[in-house]
Amino acid sequence: MSRTLVLVRHGQSDWNLKNLFTGWRDPDLTDKGVEEAGAAGERLKAAGLHFDIAFTSNLSRAQRTLQLLLETQGQSGLETIRNEALNERDYGELSGLNKDDAREKWGEDQVHIWRRSYDVPPPGGESLKDTGARVWPYYIHTIQPKVLAGGTVIVAAHGNSLRALVMALEGLSPEEIVAAEIATGVPIVYRLNADSTVASKDVLEA
Numbered sequence: 001m002s003r004t005l006v007l008v009r010h011g012q013s014d015w016n017l018k019n020l021f022t023g024w025r026d027p028d029l030t031d032k033g034v035e036e037a038g039a040a041g042e043r044l045k046a047a048g049l050h051f052d053i054a055f056t057s058n059l060s061r062a063q064r065t066l067q068l069l070l071e072t073q074g075q076s077g078l079e080t081i082r083n084e085a086l087n088e089r090d091y092g093e094l095s096g097l098n099k100d101d102a103r104e105k106w107g108e109d110q111v112h113i114w115r116r117s118y119d120v121p122p123p124g125g126e127s128l129k130d131t132g133a134r135v136w137p138y139y140i141h142t143i144q145p146k147v148l149a150g151g152t153v154i155v156a157a158h159g160n161s162l163r164a165l166v167m168a169l170e171g172l173s174p175e176e177i178v179a180a181e182i183a184t185g186v187p188i189v190y191r192l193n194a195d196s197t198v199a200s201k202d203v204l205e206a
């Protein structure tokens with residue numbers, strides 16, 4: 001029984017490089033992002049992981065990361081399910097704005113609250129709680145059954161959709177999730193117990 005769940009955030013995107021709030025906007029990967037995706041594939045291969053199914057969002061940066069990673073890891077034809085439930089948090093009116101400009105306009109503290117708090121949404125956008133309200137049911141009903149059936153499953157998604165998932169998987173509090181960051185292109189490997197709790201966690205860093 002593998003019961004393995006791998007989470008990976010997309011590689012660096014063009015808007016990550018430009019320091020812009022991205023959310024549901026759809027920039028492509030940078031050259032560095034392409035390299036990060038390949039490196040993630042190498043590490044998954046070295047760890048001996050062979051996937052049964054993949055899940056990703058409706059956004060190109062996550063889909064392309066998954067595709068590049070699977071090519072490197074030797075599973076380019078893997079069955080892949082895309083769903084907008086796994087999309088990045090909707091950054092609302094902040095989408096497309098420079099993060100430093102936003103700090104100048106609204107102040108460091110306010111921007112940090114919008115970016116990292118659990119339940120304060122950015123103007124017109126989603127809080128992490130709102131994001132979790134679509135990510136978690138999708139995980140429970142569609143992804144988790146594949147893992148608990150003994151599968152090895154990969155999810156390629158986004159900084160905040162994955163923070164929402166990690167929060168629920170690890171039982172983190174709203175205070176604890178503030179400090180949680182998900183690095184681009186670094187796979188997180190969870191092994192689950194039969195009762196769906198986390199048995200172990202390994203972060204495959206370079």
Ligand SMILES: O=C(O)[C@H](O)COP(=O)(O)O
Nearest residue numbers: 020021022023088115159
């Ligand atoms: O949508 C974005 O801008 C990024 O993918 C995540 O941004 P954050 O680290 O500011 O939440």
